[in-house]
Amino acid sequence: MEKTHSYQDRRVPLVRRVRDLLDRMTLSEKIGQMTQVENRSIDPVEAARHSIGSVLSGGGGNPTPNTPENWATMVQSYQEAALQTRLGIPLLYGADAVHGHNNVRGAVVFPHNIGLGASREPSLTQRIGRITALEALATGIHWVFAPAVSIPHDIRWGRTFEGFSEDTDLVTRLGVAQLQGLQGVDGTTDLSHPRTVLASVKHFVGDGGTTWGTNNTNEWIIDQGVTEVDETVLRAVHMPPYVAAIKAGARNIMVSLSSWGGLRMHAHRYLLTDVLKGELGFTGFLVSDWEAVDHVDGDYYTAVVTSINAGVDMVMTPYDGQRFIAHLSRAVEEGDVPLSRIDDAVGRILSVKFELGLFEQPFGEPSLLPLVGSAVHRAVAREAVRKSLVLLKNDGAALPLSVQTPLILIAGQAANDVGLQCGGWTIAWQGGSGDITPGTTLLAGIRASVSEDTTVYYHPAGEFDAVEMPRTGATADVGIVVLSEEPYAEGVGDRADLTLTEADLALLDRMRTRCQKLVVILFSGRPLIVTEHLPQWDAFVAGWLPGTEGDGIAEVLFGEYPFSGRLPYTWPRSMDQVPRKQGDDPLFPLGYGLS
Ligand code: BGC
Ligand code: BGC
DSSP states (O other): OOOOSGGGOTTSOHHHHHHHHHHHOOHHHHHHHTEEEEGGGOOHHHHHHTTOOEEEEOTTOOOSSOOHHHHHHHHHHHHHHHHTSTTOOOOEEEEOOSSSSTTSTTSOOOOOHHHHHHHTOHHHHHHHHHHHHHHHHHTTOOEEOOOBOOOOOOTTSTTGGGSSOSOHHHHHHHHHHHHHHHHOBTTBOOTTSTTOOEEOEEEETTGGGBOTTOOOSSSOSSTTOEEOOOHHHIIIIISHHHHHHHHTTOOEEEEOSSEETTEEGGGOHIIIIIIIIIITOOOSEEEOOTTTGGGGOSSHHHHHHHHHHHTOOBEEOSSOHHHHHHHHHHHHHTTSSOHHHHHHHHHHHHHHHHHTTTTTOTTOOGGGGGGTTOHHHHHHHHHHHHHHOEEEEEGGGOOSOOTTOSEEEEEOGGGGOHHHHHOSSBSBTTOOSSSSSSOBOHHHHHHHHSOTTOEEEEETTOOOTTSOOSSSSSOEEEEEEEEEOOOOOGGGGOOSOOBOOHHHHHHHHHHHTTEEEEEEEEEOSSOOBOTTTGGGOSEEEEOOOOOSBTHHHHHHHTTSSOOOOOOSSOBOSSGGGSSOOTTOOOSBOTTOOBO
């Protein structure tokens, strides 16, 4: 399209560009900008035909086959169609790149936030944000639904691992660092730099503070429930990361599926409009969460009117954009949503699109494709893995292990499984097990670390009876058991019981009799209850959900690097201490970690 209007001229001041464009738009073009549909439910032609402002890939919203190149092609096709529309407004494509560009097969996968919380290093978290931005831009994506700045208070919550910590200050520091990595290059925070992406700070507000059993929407239990705290606590515990993120340049915030004060957050005009946009001065745009507007009211028309009037600017209506468009159009025609509210919402969205430089550079940077999952990026992930490990027990200086150890027995499926290392939000929404994406397992890392004279045997179930021990005496010098949770995301991971499984216990028993020193490594999205079993173990390491670079763990086990991580969550002694209460005597306190 020829560039003739002021909105197309980058030298024109931002407010005037927005005004000029708004003045040219029809109501349906405006409502289109407020609509976000998932790629699996709309093709580029349809998206353009309805002037859709944003397309997202939810967890698993991948092209087939899932390669970085196909991602780039897919995103580009939506953008090309958007640019062909009457006003040529570029589309903003978003994805859940929450621990690296994790839907993309071949991308580097970093430890989930819980691991970064253990490392307590903002500069590392910032570098991770930077790399995630580059891998996203390589595939044409300008918007990443991170950082999650939840403050989880009950580790039964299936999203505990998405939160850096239970500690508000730590979450605030790391959340800002991740935001600055995504949105900033070389110390600048100029979103128009071609190598920045828009961050989405989520989920506003109190998503981590819900009470067990208060989800009344679906079969989940605590996720999307009710945050039963008063406003003082809401402000003191759950709001500080948003205040800091806005100061640091946050331009998009995702609204929480939870409720507070008798209202769904998406219906909360006081918190969204009075507090966030008024008092806290947030001038960016608010995006709804997945189908969240539907939950506001049984009657969809009422739900739309209530949410938009409460202050939601863009609606993630993953499956059916037209239904939302039809209802919002009617609401404007009937005067239930004032045109001024539409102009405010669209003005905010367009402003961020201009700020991002989308009109000038709508396509991202396909030239970065060779960097996706590159060795340089994986080296940073490996560093993050090393720094995220928390050593919780180390009797008789069991660790570090000598690379000369004659015989090591390794057991547990998780020792040799990239999928289990990565957890949820990896390739698929719920994650998966096995070789879901290229990476290095812990087993491979151990094999690469030991001396030529070391014998390493691996059996997932620890059945070594058939193994011929190279020496007399039936025990190995070292046994390593790697336990893990099954991958999960969101409320699918809500769990009443966080104790080890029968299979885990049987495996531990079997291994205990076969080795002199028993080292247990746990991959999990939260602390699990280990109190009764811990006395049997010589060393215990919390590995969280480390991602694709499992060899980082081996580097620390064999003493190339020290243990330095500290607990981002209190480690309870029993389920009676979940959720944690004042006066509990936990197994390990917040901040604990041996070196
Ligand atoms: C989650 C968000 C996510 C969105 C898009 C929602 O269900 O709560 O965290 O960004 O889906 O996948
Ligand atoms: C999507 C996720 C989304 C979830 C919400 C899934 O199908 O892939 O991104 O968060 O649904 O229910």
